[in-house]
Amino acid sequence: MLFLLMLLTYGCEETEQPYVGYIVIERAVVEAAANSTVTLIADTDIDSPIKLTLDEEAAEWCSVSVSGKEIHVTATQANTGSVFRTANVRARCGYRETTFTVLQKFEGQQYLEYDWTKWTATGNSCQANDGGGYPSLFNEDRTTYWHDQYSPSSIEKPWYIVVDMKEELECCMFQIGRRHYSKNGNNYGTVKHMDIYTSTDNENFTKVGEFSFDLPWTAPDGTVVESSTSPLIPPYEEVSLAEPVTARYVKMVITETNGNHAQVAYFKAYEKI
Structure with missing residues (x-):
């Protein structure tokens, strides 16, 4: 009986989760003109490659690519409207996932x-x-x-x-x-x-x-x-x-x-x- 109780107690103990690292990617801001680009540097301690997924609607005016920790964002179309527009990009690196935003300014925008x-x-x-x-x-x-x-x-x-x-x-x-x-x-x-x-x-x-x-x-x-x-x-x-x-x-x-x-x-x- 004592052996069974010890076995149950040991089996219920919390096990320490393995460390899986971190990844942080700041917001990307691109100009209103077509083909405007910006490069971000992902803050991460994970060696695995970064995989990016862009919202389908945003893919009409925005593209993203990655090289190591460098993330390249390009506005493939000009923003001719009077308001800024945004896209969400999901990033996966190893077991970690995060989301960052791409903001394309309207012509002449200086403030947000x-x-x-x-x-x-x-x-x-x-x-x-x-x-x-x-x-x-x-x-x-x-x-x-x-x-x-x-x-x-x-x-x-x-x-x-x-x-x-x-x-x-x-x-x-x-x-x-x-x-x-x-x-x-x-x-x-x-x-x-x-x-x-x-x-x-x-x-x-x-x-x-x-x-x-x-x-x-x-x-x-x-x-x-x-x-x-x-x-x-x-x-x-x-x-x-x-x-x-x-x-x-x-x-x-x-x-x-x-x-x-x-x-x-x-x-x-x-x-x-």
Whole structure:
């Protein structure tokens, strides 16, 4: 009986799995023109040859080949559209498998927007029942927005919004959306001046950019806009950074307004590609 118990115990012990190595392949970015190429170097400690499989749909405009650890990607067709396109490539090396993405830029594209679906925001002034509050900063609908607090009491400026991007990202540009009123087409230029700061720990912030929107403002067609609401006011402000910054937190500080209140429709962050 004791022998049988020992046999069962030994048979149930976990066995150590053999080490099978690793493989990491970064995203490939190719230009919009046909026959644009890029070469990646696979990061792997496996000696086995790398085998690649390309999505069938992507095979119409993209080709991949491999030589040792070098992976060659070619855009066989030009991207004549106004948006980038992507392809997924499966790579197998020994017992390891991974997937990497091929991105073909559209003509003139310099930046790529980060995914904002998990981002959150807090701040020192928010009227949550007017516009949707902080969650409205992370969708394309500019009829929803953040609004400074005015009830039950107002808060003196400066007002700030801190965005948590949930991970450290290398940022090269930010885009600040303006509120839109669909019934008359007005965009709200209520933010007169905003300073932008970044941080990795939510404690130590460094100023990286700013923008001002002073009234009266002259539209590209020569029309002088004196009101803070007009269809001629641009739908967003872009703040390009002098140098890329690595940040998890972005603080938008509104120091001046055109009028008594301010709205922000969305916040976007971009990487350089």
